Amino acid sequence: MITKQLLEHIEGEASVYFDIKDDKVDFATITFPHFRGMESILKGKNALDALVITPRVCGICGHAHLMAAVRAIEDAYKNAGFEIKLTQKAQKIREFTLIMEMIQNHFKWLYMVIIPELVKLISIKLEKTPLKGAYAASLSAKAIAVFGGQWPHSSYMIPGGVTSDPTFIEIMQARSQLEELIKFFEKETLGISLDKFLTLESCKDFNGFSSDLTNLEKGLIETGMHTKGFAKDQFIVLGEHGFTNSSKLKGTRTFGINSKYVSDTDAYSPQEITYAKNALYKNEYYEAGPLGRMLSQSVPLIKNMHRRYKDSAYSRVMARVFEIGYLLEYSKILLDNFDIDEDSVVTVTDIKQISATGIGVVEAPRGPLLHKIELKNGMISQYHITTPTQFNIGSSTPQTPTPVQQAMQGLAKKDALFIFRTFDVCSVCTTH
Amino acid sequence: MSDRIEGVKKLFTSKSARVETNKGDAYYDKLFQTCQARIEELKTQQPINNRLDIGDVLETQGIERRDFLKWASAVTGMLMLPASFTPLVADAALMMNRAPVIWLELQDCAGNSEALLRSDGPKIDEIVLDIISLEFHETLQAASGHQAEKQLEEAIEHFKDKYLLFVEGSVPLGMNGQFGTIGASGETMHDHLVRVAKHSAAVVAVGSCATFGGVPAAAPNPTGAVGVMDVIKGKPLINIPACPANPANMVGVIIHYILTGQVPELDSLLRPKFAFGYRIHDNCERRAHFDAGEYVEEWGDEGAKNNFCLYKMGCKGPMTFNNCSIVRYNEGVNWPIGVGRGCIGCSEPDFWDKYAYERPMADAKIKAPTGGVEKTVDEFGLGLLTAAGIGIGIHAAASAFAGKKEDGGEA
Numbered sequence: 001m002i003t004k005q006l007l008e009h010i011e012g013e014a015s016v017y018f019d020i021k022d023d024k025v026d027f028a029t030i031t032f033p034h035f036r037g038m039e040s041i042l043k044g045k046n047a048l049d050a051l052v053i054t055p056r057v058c059g060i061c062g063h064a065h066l067m068a069a070v071r072a073i074e075d076a077y078k079n080a081g082f083e084i085k086l087t088q089k090a091q092k093i094r095e096f097t098l099i100m101e102m103i104q105n106h107f108k109w110l111y112m113v114i115i116p117e118l119v120k121l122i123s124i125k126l127e128k129t130p131l132k133g134a135y136a137a138s139l140s141a142k143a144i145a146v147f148g149g150q151w152p153h154s155s156y157m158i159p160g161g162v163t164s165d166p167t168f169i170e171i172m173q174a175r176s177q178l179e180e181l182i183k184f185f186e187k188e189t190l191g192i193s194l195d196k197f198l199t200l201e202s203c204k205d206f207n208g209f210s211s212d213l214t215n216l217e218k219g220l221i222e223t224g225m226h227t228k229g230f231a232k233d234q235f236i237v238l239g240e241h242g243f244t245n246s247s248k249l250k251g252t253r254t255f256g257i258n259s260k261y262v263s264d265t266d267a268y269s270p271q272e273i274t275y276a277k278n279a280l281y282k283n284e285y286y287e288a289g290p291l292g293r294m295l296s297q298s299v300p301l302i303k304n305m306h307r308r309y310k311d312s313a314y315s316r317v318m319a320r321v322f323e324i325g326y327l328l329e330y331s332k333i334l335l336d337n338f339d340i341d342e343d344s345v346v347t348v349t350d351i352k353q354i355s356a357t358g359i360g361v362v363e364a365p366r367g368p369l370l371h372k373i374e375l376k377n378g379m380i381s382q383y384h385i386t387t388p389t390q391f392n393i394g395s396s397t398p399q400t401p402t403p404v405q406q407a408m409q410g411l412a413k414k415d416a417l418f419i420f421r422t423f424d425v426c427s428v429c430t431t432h
Numbered sequence: 433m434s435d436r437i438e439g440v441k442k443l444f445t446s447k448s449a450r451v452e453t454n455k456g457d458a459y460y461d462k463l464f465q466t467c468q469a470r471i472e473e474l475k476t477q478q479p480i481n482n483r484l485d486i487g488d489v490l491e492t493q494g495i496e497r498r499d500f501l502k503w504a505s506a507v508t509g510m511l512m513l514p515a516s517f518t519p520l521v522a523d524a525a526l527m528m529n530r531a532p533v534i535w536l537e538l539q540d541c542a543g544n545s546e547a548l549l550r551s552d553g554p555k556i557d558e559i560v561l562d563i564i565s566l567e568f569h570e571t572l573q574a575a576s577g578h579q580a581e582k583q584l585e586e587a588i589e590h591f592k593d594k595y596l597l598f599v600e601g602s603v604p605l606g607m608n609g610q611f612g613t614i615g616a617s618g619e620t621m622h623d624h625l626v627r628v629a630k631h632s633a634a635v636v637a638v639g640s641c642a643t644f645g646g647v648p649a650a651a652p653n654p655t656g657a658v659g660v661m662d663v664i665k666g667k668p669l670i671n672i673p674a675c676p677a678n679p680a681n682m683v684g685v686i687i688h689y690i691l692t693g694q695v696p697e698l699d700s701l702l703r704p705k706f707a708f709g710y711r712i713h714d715n716c717e718r719r720a721h722f723d724a725g726e727y728v729e730e731w732g733d734e735g736a737k738n739n740f741c742l743y744k745m746g747c748k749g750p751m752t753f754n755n756c757s758i759v760r761y762n763e764g765v766n767w768p769i770g771v772g773r774g775c776i777g778c779s780e781p782d783f784w785d786k787y788a789y790e791r792p793m794a795d796a797k798i799k800a801p802t803g804g805v806e807k808t809v810d811e812f813g814l815g816l817l818t819a820a821g822i823g824i825g826i827h828a829a830a831s832a833f834a835g836k837k838e839d840g841g842e843a
């Protein structure tokens with residue numbers, strides 16, 4: 001029998017249709033019933049309008065959309081023969097704010113989704129404290145606002161750089177927010193210092209202390225999440241940043257990657273209209289997001305985790321939490337290496353001169369985000385968006401399951417629902 | 433040239449450019465008494481569902497009474513009430529656990545919920561999440577799936593005709609509403625909204641999508657998106673536009689409602705005057721440069737480095753009614769103009785098609801903010817500003833605009 005399960009506690013709405021046999025999920029399809037038509041809204045508008053419209057695709061990772069849009073336009077400049085060379089400063093500001101957006105997302109997901117959902121399944125004491133997520137997220141958002149003006153929906157990037165021109169005061173302001181965030185992470189989440197956390201090499205090291213993190217870890221083990229939720233064990237990282245290593249991974253082995261091989265197909269949803277499309281790389285499904293990112297960086301702890309527990313729900317959750325620490329450390333380095341004397345923006349040719357296509361790829365909190373743009377005299381003639389949830393939470397047939405479909409298969413429904421959320425679903429992005 | 437600059441200066445600094453907030457002592461005395469009576473009555477009521485008491489929360493958070501009162505006085509100012517109302521506003525905040533709120537997400541990006549989570553005040557995260565009785569919120573509540581639907585039904589039943597309904601997101605009417613369905617029954621967003629609104633005390637549309645259709649309603653409006661006010665009739669309705677709406681204004685509306693039992697004074701677009709009664713431009717930190725005729729001419733130029741006015745880069749501050757220049761975003765850290773990009777006019781209807789990014793205003797077919805938001809606005813709104821193009825070097829564009837005006841086009 002097929003049963004429908006509605007899902008909240010994700011961004012937007014989704015439903016999963018479970019086909020249950022012998023109390024186990026035999027197969028599941030996913031529906032995203034909301035649609036806005038962002039791509040057709042962009043058509044016919046000035047290219048620069050994409051910089052204010054696309055951040056509104058998503059209230060949680062709007063900044064990543066802004067960055068993908070500006071990169072797509074800059075790529076079109078390049079393809080039209082007007083290559084833009086960003087200053088180091090502009091690149092660092094863009095990256096710092098992107099990282100802060102990832103961090104706010106991870107904190108919220110941890111405290112508002114994962115812990116409350118896990119608490120329902122376990123006996124050990126793990127307190128639900130959603131406000132911790134809200135607090136940490138608002139600190140990161142404040143750090144974005146220093147350079148980006150506001151969050152959500154900042155629009156301060158332009159072809160050639162950024163409009164903000166921070167002085168030492170702003171840098172210090174951002175630094176103090178970052179320090180507070182690190183303190184919060186150490187005290188509330190980790191129970192040990194960030195430095196120490198980043199040197200952990202094995203999952204066994206979690207035994208030595210007690211904190212939200214270690215309770216989460218125990219909870220995952222208690223529910224057997226280290227033996228469940230296996231997906232494809234193949235990952236993609238597409239966005240090029242100082243903190244990523246864009247590659248394709250089979251297990252822990254890395255291979256080169258080129259975003260031109262990304263394509264999409266209609267999602268399979270026999271029961272209900274869905275507005276989602278599945279994203280594929282060279283016609284195969286891959287998992288996207290922090291687990292792949294951390295593996296591609298050869299982080300010892302995550303490699304150790306993968307050796308023991310492969311791409312289980314455990315590894316997926318722990319990698320996302322680990323990434324908070326990794327990114328906090330990286331953003332410290334970014335802030336410390338700002339040369340404020342550099343220009344924030346370089347002069348570019350008038351957009352009206354540009355008739356070309358371009359692609360902008362960034363790593364959003366949940367994985368790669370791609371914007372493809374086609375310009376005629378600076379006006380948008382085509383716009384195409386592919387989001388990370390389309391890779392992870394595609395809905396395909398039983399013969400070719402997507403990562404999430406595979407991860408839920410053969411499990412009790414309550415486990416499957418938890419595992420669904422370990423992918424950090426974003427429905428508003430998926431359907432745009 | 434210089435007399436033109438003088439002209440602009442006069443125009444924008446004249447008293448008529450502001451909302452007249454002082455309604456006279458008699459009015460405030462009466463209002464004070466009404467509010468006092470209401471607070472006293474609320475005090476006798478039980479908090480809903482054992483919500484936390486804000487007094488306790490403040491104490492456990494180590495927030496001193498003095499700081500709380502400071503916050504209350506800021507809110508009083510924001511609501512455009514005389515300072516003597518501060519203790520009442522503080523009391524109203526303490527009564528927040530007596531105001532049931534149901535929050536619906538329709539065709540949205542969740543940005544306003546996100547903004548709300550980051551609202552400021554004395555740990556207002558707590559106030560909003562714990563103190564006000566947020567009876568239903570898809571993303572924030574604990575219940576999910578069918579359980580959540582049940583919770584919504586119960587909230588509607590239990591707080592019949594008493595709850596404030598906050599709506600985030602537009603309402604897609606195209607294809608019989610099939611671009612957005614909700615819940616197990618697959619009810620359309622339109623039907624869902626109508627049903628939940630039926631027994632609300634008032635409806636608050638939050639964000640540009642819920643108010644005027646927002647980004648989904650931008651041309652060609654693929655899903656037939658409209659704002660809440662196009663669907664809900666016969667209910668008190670408050671619009672809090674902007675993308676995202678400023679959480680300070682959401683909290684302000686709730687406090688005002690608790691305090692007075694009424695919706696705040698609204699303009700013709702149903703926006704509370706306390707927040708939308710003046711323009712970005714009226715209180716912009718770069719205003720002195722506008723008045724002095726000092727503009728950023730190109731991204732990153734000397735003007736940009738010196739924080740000159742962004743008008744020529746397409747800033748829509750002069751025709752946008754909102755208080756972000758005062759309240760700012762993310763706990764007051766910053767706002768768009770603070771990082772050197774113009775205002776895009778996100779709290780005005782149809783801004784995606786009319787204003788958007790760098791479109792020079794003169795060829796954007798912008799009308800003065802629709803029909804008499806404030807008489808003064810209509811008088812010297814956009815028509816005058818751009819057509820005169822006073823001292824701001826957009827003569828060519830301006831005359832094109834003026835030409836249109838002559839043949840009966842946009843004005």
Ligand code: SF4
Nearest residue numbers: 716719741742747749
């Ligand atoms: S930046 Fe915009 S709002 Fe500020 S003074 Fe200039 S035109 Fe007005």
Ligand code: SF4
Nearest residue numbers: 754756775776777778
């Ligand atoms: S400054 Fe303008 S565009 Fe920015 S949030 Fe305020 S009203 Fe919206």
